[in-house]
Amino acid sequence: MSIPGLHLTRIGSDDFLLEATRSLNIRDQDRLLEGIASRLQQARASRLYYDLSEQALIDPVYYAWLDALARTIRAINVEMVCIHMQPTAAFALAQFIREKPAFETALDIFGWQKTGQ
């Protein structure tokens, strides 16, 4: 079952990679959250890598979407790691967040695995 606006690919035994496409409609948040959580739960996933390489800017709306996704999947024991965050996106995001995000961050999948986290 595919979820419109994103590709969810299994990488390794318990890990998934989420790549958002330009057509991702985060206003349809509830349906997206349910779809992703259901897919991860069925596959007994333990980690979701969210690829942000195509996201040049993260505004409060997009951050709210990332935050909601991280909290939702944490409820089913899946941790979310954002990878490939662009300098412009990190710059913008650092301006308005006040607390530690609900997700972890890493340069890439390899970087996350290397640190043994």
Add this chain to the structure above:
Amino acid sequence: MAQQKKPETASSKLTELLKLQVGSISETIEKEGQTLFGGSNNLLGTDEINDFCIEFLQLLVALLESRDPHDDASPQFHALEMYFNNLSKQILVRGGRVEDLVRYIQFMQRTLIDALGNDKRSTVEDARSMLLFLSGLFNELILAVFQAYLDEKERTVYAQEAELRETATPITEIWDGVLTLPIIGTLDSSRTMLVMEALLNRIAKDHANAVVIDLTGVKNIDSQVSHHLIQMVRAVQLMGSDAIITGIRPEIARALISLNIDMSNVTTRASLSDGLKEAFRRMGIQVSHKAA
């Protein structure tokens, strides 16, 4: 109506005069151009000076033949102004002096006024109108030259500032995946933002896992800058790298506390060497003395 006609008469007479004496006017201003900018001054070549004089006279005739030569918003006036603006930039970039340019423009004005004197048919009223027109026009051209001079100076200052910023914040990859950023001098908001931008781009480029920001050389810090510093650390962490701040002076530490800056998510170490050891430890790198 009579008043409106006068400038037209003056400009058409001036045009006629220019066309009649174009050879001698061009020769005179070329000669002066050679003295000021050519030869050993080496600012403009002979061909460049000749082309410049011809183009100047063409543009001047175009202005005089325009619907209203007094209109400083006309395309012809703008073309003449831009021409002087570009010439000034060219001469200033090559090391010429603005004083020489202004003297040269005044010389051109004098040459044209002298040429007026050769025309015996002009009435006093015509000569007065032509003089007024020329004086207004050349004042504007001198202003264009000064504008170019100021632009050039401003550009130089910006370039020097940029160079200073770059040399004042050298981001170095001290080990594979470990960047160091020693900050020296006073941190202000604009500098902090520039450092942050450069650092984030470098992390992406080098795939750096850890960044050690050394503040040993920072003398003072204010509320806004300390917030920017925390934002910098947060942005580094968001990109997936570790940020370690080292060398915080006691007075800076006291300032951070009195400003209620939350340092709970920031890793700090006393010195740059401690910071590097921490970065190595996190990356699983061991540096040891060679066994004897």
